[in-house]
Amino acid sequence: MSDSQDLTGTGAPQGGPQPGEREQITLINVREGMFGAQGDTSGYDLLVKPVEMPGASERPYGEWFDGVVDVLEELLGDDAAAAIEHVVVDRGELTLHIAREHLPAVAQHLRDDQDLRFEMCLGVSGVHYPADAGRELHAVYPMQSITHNRRLRLEVAVSDADPHIPSITSIYPMNNWHERETWDFFGIVFDGHPSLARIEMPDDWVGHPQRKDYPLGGIPVEYKGAEIPSPDNRRQYR
Amino acid sequence: MTQTAPHATGAFVEDPDAPEYSAYGGDWSDIADEAARLAQQRIVVNMGPQHPSTHGVLRVMLEIEGETVTETRAGIGYLHTGIEKNMEFRTWTQGVTFCTRMDYVASMSQEAVYCMGIEKLLGITDDVPERANILRVLMLELTRIGSHLVAVGTGGNEMGATTVMTTAFVAREDTFRVIEMISGLRTNNAYIRPGGVAQDAPEDAVALIRKVIPQIKQKLDELADLQLENPIFKGRLKGVANLDLAGCMALGITGPILRSAGLPYDVRKADPYFGYETYDFQVPTSTDADAYSRVVLRLEECYESLKIVEQCADRLEQTAGQPVMVADKKIAWPAQLSVGSDGQGNSLDHIRHIMGESMESLIHHFKLVTEGFKVPAGQVYSAIEGPKGLLGVHLVSDGGTKPWRAHFRDPGFNNLQALSILTEGGQVADVVVAIATIDMVLGGVDR
Numbered sequence: 158m159s160d161s162q163d164l165t166g167t168g169a170p171q172g173g174p175q176p177g178e179r180e181q182i183t184l185i186n187v188r189e190g191m192f193g194a195q196g197d198t199s200g201y202d203l204l205v206k207p208v209e210m211p212g213a214s215e216r217p218y219g220e221w222f223d224g225v226v227d228v229l230e231e232l233l234g235d236d237a238a239a240a241i242e243h244v245v246v247d248r249g250e251l252t253l254h255i256a257r258e259h260l261p262a263v264a265q266h267l268r269d270d271q272d273l274r275f276e277m278c279l280g281v282s283g284v285h286y287p288a289d290a291g292r293e294l295h296a297v298y299p300m301q302s303i304t305h306n307r308r309l310r311l312e313v314a315v316s317d318a319d320p321h322i323p324s325i326t327s328i329y330p331m332n333n334w335h336e337r338e339t340w341d342f343f344g345i346v347f348d349g350h351p352s353l354a355r356i357e358m359p360d361d362w363v364g365h366p367q368r369k370d371y372p373l374g375g376i377p378v379e380y381k382g383a384e385i386p387s388p389d390n391r392r393q394y395r
Numbered sequence: 396m397t398q399t400a401p402h403a404t405g406a407f408v409e410d411p412d413a414p415e416y417s418a419y420g421g422d423w424s425d426i427a428d429e430a431a432r433l434a435q436q437r438i439v440v441n442m443g444p445q446h447p448s449t450h451g452v453l454r455v456m457l458e459i460e461g462e463t464v465t466e467t468r469a470g471i472g473y474l475h476t477g478i479e480k481n482m483e484f485r486t487w488t489q490g491v492t493f494c495t496r497m498d499y500v501a502s503m504s505q506e507a508v509y510c511m512g513i514e515k516l517l518g519i520t521d522d523v524p525e526r527a528n529i530l531r532v533l534m535l536e537l538t539r540i541g542s543h544l545v546a547v548g549t550g551g552n553e554m555g556a557t558t559v560m561t562t563a564f565v566a567r568e569d570t571f572r573v574i575e576m577i578s579g580l581r582t583n584n585a586y587i588r589p590g591g592v593a594q595d596a597p598e599d600a601v602a603l604i605r606k607v608i609p610q611i612k613q614k615l616d617e618l619a620d621l622q623l624e625n626p627i628f629k630g631r632l633k634g635v636a637n638l639d640l641a642g643c644m645a646l647g648i649t650g651p652i653l654r655s656a657g658l659p660y661d662v663r664k665a666d667p668y669f670g671y672e673t674y675d676f677q678v679p680t681s682t683d684a685d686a687y688s689r690v691v692l693r694l695e696e697c698y699e700s701l702k703i704v705e706q707c708a709d710r711l712e713q714t715a716g717q718p719v720m721v722a723d724k725k726i727a728w729p730a731q732l733s734v735g736s737d738g739q740g741n742s743l744d745h746i747r748h749i750m751g752e753s754m755e756s757l758i759h760h761f762k763l764v765t766e767g768f769k770v771p772a773g774q775v776y777s778a779i780e781g782p783k784g785l786l787g788v789h790l791v792s793d794g795g796t797k798p799w800r801a802h803f804r805d806p807g808f809n810n811l812q813a814l815s816i817l818t819e820g821g822q823v824a825d826v827v828v829a830i831a832t833i834d835m836v837l838g839g840v841d842r
Contacts, residue, residue, distance in 0.1 A: 185791070185794075208794045210774070211772070248515055249515075250775060250776065277644070277647050279647070279785065283802075284774075284800045285800075297774070299776045299789065303660055306665050306666065310774075330647075332647075333812060334812050335808075356472060357842075359472070367480055367800075373481070388485065
């Protein structure tokens, strides 16, 4: 990155479309005030800045991305428009936003079609966006094709109120523990999982610790008489 | 009629003397007889978490019939420390200090993949200086050797061959000698930083690397001589813990286990990073798909890694004096550290500069160290070939100075899923071999 590039911006890197030109998909966070403090240190109190993910991309996507999306759309047939909600190309990586009811079909095609052949799903990573109303919980599936040496990402968004996503363990058995972990940490229910039990936290644990509304906990640190608050209670330079 | 015997994966029974039976019709005495007969045959054994052969904090639940394992389940989570959650409350640079503690046997791997992800988010991947990448490769390969030596060494120890372990650990100590000289720490180094590495290698580092390479080689030879033709060793490992290619693909297995099944998949070759495409090395494979072949592969990979380390030493000589951190002062950690006789510390030159010469430098130092740098919003996935397999990281930034989410795909976590298929139908003694052959580190599995 050159020195002149604005690191504080929230848009796409140089060269890509600028924010505003792209359809916004995910609202990550809403920042208020400065330094994350309660209110504004100046008393102005009107500094509100929404932070969004890079938005949907337009064709051509570049590299091998167009080909993969074409094949997938062809295989999905009439469901293609409903299944693939958005296509995002950012930082040289392809993300397909998939409607949850179509996830197993998409995964099946990605695994089986000879032009796609994504043999491995590298797990599922949950992300919690409390500000993204109705789409608070995201499940991100990195897919790896060994045959074609490609990697793409499926992203499924569900709401806090109805956190259900069909399990893809019948297609990718390797995702068994990964789905359990995401259930454990985020409370996303993977319907059809053979045994969706907690995996990292104790069985009787209450809550899902990786959610943003779950406190970090921790105790103040004392050092030579001085007391430093626990990390989540310190002044934040967000 | 069904009968509820103690089950490896079942719920706890509050009173073990009061067996529960569920019956759907039939004569009661027949049910009781049947239950008593089955209960005698079904034995559920908990291996660990305190058993030394289970690598510390893994709970292995076995259902056995005599010496045969009929069902295996791995219970994990005993070492879950919430590293990923903690990283969300620290700056991007501080995150290195956290993720290095995941798989503590291969600390550098997490640092490397995490920094790769940050650099991709920042768009500075190509700006990382060549010398920084050489140092990263050097560290990663030394770590790979160390990790494989622990795998082979503790594997031998668990089968009763203590000499294998001591020999392996002596060789591993040589890798630490180099790592310590350069980074100041043996493990949990926090050496690889976003944009480069924490500090340059001292002048005498190359000489030390050249000195330890033959020493490590000699110990590797010794390990091979000790084990590979030993009839007991072959008897314990050959044809044990088999997992063919179809099984590997179904379970997402990567690393030496996948390569032992015949697929030469190595991220260093498939999707090179840090300039791996410019190094001369081979990816050893086997088609035996058993525990023995994995030990052989790990030893062969150590020799290949030594080849890379040798090339790194040459390149370090050629690039002496070149920068090891990106030029952008808004990202580059300002405190150039130095390694003194008593460990790692602040560079006195830097302290003199910020405290005595330039107030602006002091402000800049303070801002960058306490606040950190902002990373544009977005998400990336990056992956490297860790010693144990494909190590991936999913990073999400909300445009702030801290990760919104950092998720690591530890290869051990994924590969441990194979424990059931590796052990069921085998002997109890083979469970130990199977665990050793997976080579997971529970710090990485549980994070």
